[in-house]
Amino acid sequence: MAQLLKVHGSQNSFFILDQTKLAQPLADGELRQLAQGLTDSHNGLLGGADGLLVVDRPTRPGAVAQMRVINADGSEASMCGNGLRTVARYVAERDGQTTFKVDTMDSSLQVRQATELAPGVLAFAVEISPVRFDKTALPFDNLGHDRLLGTPVPELAPGLTFTTLAVPNPHLISFVSQQTIEGPLLGELGPYLNGDNPYFSDGVNINFAQILGPQKLFVRTYERGVGFTNACGTGMSATSLAFALLHPASAAFDEPITVYNPGGMVKTIAHFTHQHYWIELIGNATFTHRIQVAEELLHQGKVAAHDAKITATGEQEAYQNFVHQLPHFNLSVN
Numbered sequence: 065m066a067q068l069l070k071v072h073g074s075q076n077s078f079f080i081l082d083q084t085k086l087a088q089p090l091a092d093g094e095l096r097q098l099a100q101g102l103t104d105s106h107n108g109l110l111g112g113a114d115g116l117l118v119v120d121r122p123t124r125p126g127a128v129a130q131m132r133v134i135n136a137d138g139s140e141a142s143m144c145g146n147g148l149r150t151v152a153r154y155v156a157e158r159d160g161q162t163t164f165k166v167d168t169m170d171s172s173l174q175v176r177q178a179t180e181l182a183p184g185v186l187a188f189a190v191e192i193s194p195v196r197f198d199k200t201a202l203p204f205d206n207l208g209h210d211r212l213l214g215t216p217v218p219e220l221a222p223g224l225t226f227t228t229l230a231v232p233n234p235h236l237i238s239f240v241s242q243q244t245i246e247g248p249l250l251g252e253l254g255p256y257l258n259g260d261n262p263y264f265s266d267g268v269n270i271n272f273a274q275i276l277g278p279q280k281l282f283v284r285t286y287e288r289g290v291g292f293t294n295a296c297g298t299g300m301s302a303t304s305l306a307f308a309l310l311h312p313a314s315a316a317f318d319e320p321i322t323v324y325n326p327g328g329m330v331k332t333i334a335h336f337t338h339q340h341y342w343i344e345l346i347g348n349a350t351f352t353h354r355i356q357v358a359e360e361l362l363h364q365g366k367v368a369a370h371d372a373k374i375t376a377t378g379e380q381e382a383y384q385n386f387v388h389q390l391p392h393f394n395l396s397v398n
């Protein structure tokens with residue numbers, strides 16, 4: 065029997081598959097098929113999820129594991145911040161370590177166990193990098209600029225300004241009012257810029273952020289390859305860096321920023337060290353279910369509940385208690 069985990073970071077939910085535990089690891093096409101099968105909100109497992117996190121052997125010296133990220137639509141992303149926290153916890157418990165490096169598509173990232181957010185809500189801190197601003201890292205065209213940093217872009221939304229950041233997956237960020245964040249615009253821009261459009265040929269994660277006060281944000285994200293999610297770790301991290309760059313009176317480097325999202329809350333810290341920007345993302349790593357299933361069903365990409373032995377961990381209740389004590393403005397817009 066093979067094992068899967070159902071997990072979440074700020075209720076951005078995933079399945080984790082550890083390829084090193086399989087008799088026969090899945091091929092790339094099988095991983096994409098499994099991601100689409102498991103995450104489907106109608107025919108998937110446990111109501112579906114936002115993606116599949118694949119743990120494998122490290123690809124670089126010094127790392128103890130590799131994380132690959134498959135979105136719900138089967139596309140592969142270079143990075144996932146909420147996901148990396150859950151993979152860090154999985155590897156920490158598998159290997160009995162609390163701080164180590166995990167390989168992602170572009171680099172090895174430092175991860176470490178952090179102090180619990182609340183009783184029963186385990187937390188991890190992960191490095192988000194590399195950070196790049198130029199359009200070679202984040203392919204966009206026909207916007208009249210090589211990079212956007214608080215730049216008006218009437219082609220996208222008259223009256224708003226935008227920032228582009230790759231961490232290293234692509235993010236488009238706009239600081240907006242609460243009315244705009246709760247309005248229909250994000251739900252219109254998301255499908256447009258992730259469909260046939262003259263601007264973002266590879267799609268883009270779009271983050272609307274409301275500044276709640278010094279070192280305090282609310283971020284709502286429409287994710288490439290998924291759609292609206294409860295939170296996007298790389299999105300909240302990129303938005304925090306943009307906050308520090310564009311609003312230095314309200315957001316300091318090297319100081320924690322509290323980022324609320326529809327699924328809960330994380331802390332971020334934007335850094336500039338050795339001439340490089342990077343961000344620390346600290347938040348929950350919740351395991352909600354342990355799943356046992358015949359390995360050949362994973363290869364077939366279809367796992368129905370009646371084919372699997374599913375055990376709830378009981379951690380979701382602890383997480384919900386944590387969310388319920390957050391301030392009222394933790395909007396549940398989605």
Ligand SMILES: N[C@H](CCC[C@H](N)C(=O)O)C(=O)O
Pocket residue numbers: 076114133135140141142143144145146147233234269287288289290295296297298299
């Ligand atoms: N949809 C993203 C990948 C998942 C990122 C998100 N779930 C996070 O926590 O960073 C992309 O295609 O770039």
